[in-house]
Amino acid sequence: MNKSFLIAVLTFCFYAGITAQTATNKLDSILPVRGLSISAPAPEDVDGFIDFIQKELVPAHFNLLILRVDWNFKYESHPELRAGNPLTKQDVKKITAACKKAGIRIAPQVNLLGHQSWAKHTGSLLTVYPEFDETPHVKTENYPGWPNPDGLYCKSYCPLHPDVHKVVFPLVDELTEAFETDLFHAGMDEVFYIGDAHCPRCSGRDKAELFAGEVTVIRNHLAEKGKKLMIWGDRLLDGKTTGLGEWEASMNNTHRAIDLIPKDVFICDWHYDRPEPTPVYFAMKGFDVAVCPWKKPDVALKELDDMVRFRKNASPGTAQHFQGIIATVWSGNKAFMQNYYQQKQKEEESDAFTLKKLIEALKTL
Numbered sequence: 001m002n003k004s005f006l007i008a009v010l011t012f013c014f015y016a017g018i019t020a021q022t023a024t025n026k027l028d029s030i031l032p033v034r035g036l037s038i039s040a041p042a043p044e045d046v047d048g049f050i051d052f053i054q055k056e057l058v059p060a061h062f063n064l065l066i067l068r069v070d071w072n073f074k075y076e077s078h079p080e081l082r083a084g085n086p087l088t089k090q091d092v093k094k095i096t097a098a099c100k101k102a103g104i105r106i107a108p109q110v111n112l113l114g115h116q117s118w119a120k121h122t123g124s125l126l127t128v129y130p131e132f133d134e135t136p137h138v139k140t141e142n143y144p145g146w147p148n149p150d151g152l153y154c155k156s157y158c159p160l161h162p163d164v165h166k167v168v169f170p171l172v173d174e175l176t177e178a179f180e181t182d183l184f185h186a187g188m189d190e191v192f193y194i195g196d197a198h199c200p201r202c203s204g205r206d207k208a209e210l211f212a213g214e215v216t217v218i219r220n221h222l223a224e225k226g227k228k229l230m231i232w233g234d235r236l237l238d239g240k241t242t243g244l245g246e247w248e249a250s251m252n253n254t255h256r257a258i259d260l261i262p263k264d265v266f267i268c269d270w271h272y273d274r275p276e277p278t279p280v281y282f283a284m285k286g287f288d289v290a291v292c293p294w295k296k297p298d299v300a301l302k303e304l305d306d307m308v309r310f311r312k313n314a315s316p317g318t319a320q321h322f323q324g325i326i327a328t329v330w331s332g333n334k335a336f337m338q339n340y341y342q343q344k345q346k347e348e349e350s351d352a353f354t355l356k357k358l359i360e361a362l363k364t365l
């Protein structure tokens with residue numbers, strides 16, 4: 001090869017690299033966290049998911065993936081909790097390597113405290129360890145749909161059971177090690193069953209203190225290993241005063257926990273129907289916060305605008321806490337991939353279309 005041509009090519013590559021780096025640095029100052037929360041793929045869908053990450057998320061400068069794993073990993077510390085078709089270490093290694101190369105951090109998620117059942121299905125933890133059930137007198141197999149007299153939405157484990165953390169913490173450690181990450185998402189949203197009147201340990205206790213206690217125990221476990229806890233924010237918002245209701249906020253007085261938990265817990269503040277100004281509340285309390293839209297593109301774009309504006313206009317002390325935006329997908333990983341690639345552009349209200357709109361917007365930031 002001609003020497004001067006080679007030098008010209010190398011010079012171009014060098015400056016193109018610097019330009020890309022500068023663009024990422026600029027974006028990081030405008031909005032440090034650009035994320036997607038989605039269920040982990042099944043083992044046979046891992047390659048397709050990695051393609052999606054590379055083709056869609058990387059060009060839009062995404063840098064965080066919250067992967068809902070729950071029981072879908074071949075846990076070695078507690079093999080009895082594995083679901084039917086779990087990800088292997090090799091599967092996880094593939095995802096981790098692809099994300100690392102793209103500068104995307106991973107926060108694996110296992111739902112702790114709440115979401116231990118769904119309709120008539122009880123999850124692995126309470127199936128194998130029924131003694132951890134906060135409300136053993138409520139039977140999921142009788143779930144009649146929502147609403148119901150038992151107030152059953154999802155089961156919770158009892159945060160004061162003396163053995164529950166001996167089981168769940170090894171899973172947390174195994175998962176963060178497999179994904180080679182210092183982030184862990186514990187879910188902790190929509191906890192309706194807490195401090196139940198029939199629970200011999202929790203009855204009569206302050207629900208805010210119970211919730212805060214559990215957040216703190218999980219946070220401390222992670223912090224000992226230099227890792228960071230992420231949770232959904234809804235239990236820390238007052239559903240009555242704000243009018244936000246019992247789903248995206250708390251109607252059972254757990255909201256006072258906001259003043260009882262460590263400030264280094266990262267809050268994922270989900271609001272799907274309106275761009276609520278609640279990130280301001282979290283930021284002013286000293287928490288790093290990301291806003292989380294779902295399937296309404298207009299709401300997602302307003303939330304994105306809000307976060308950029310809040311960050312730009314607030315005092316440096318508060319501005320640093322407006323971390324970014326995390327799109328959420330609540331269908332299965334495979335169903336979402338199919339939607340994403342098959343969907344016609346005019347089908348407007350869906351998680352796939354919303355993510356496309358967000359990707360367009362992030363590319364122009």
Ligand SMILES: [Zn+2]
Nearest residue numbers: 158199201202
């Ligand atoms: Zn209890």
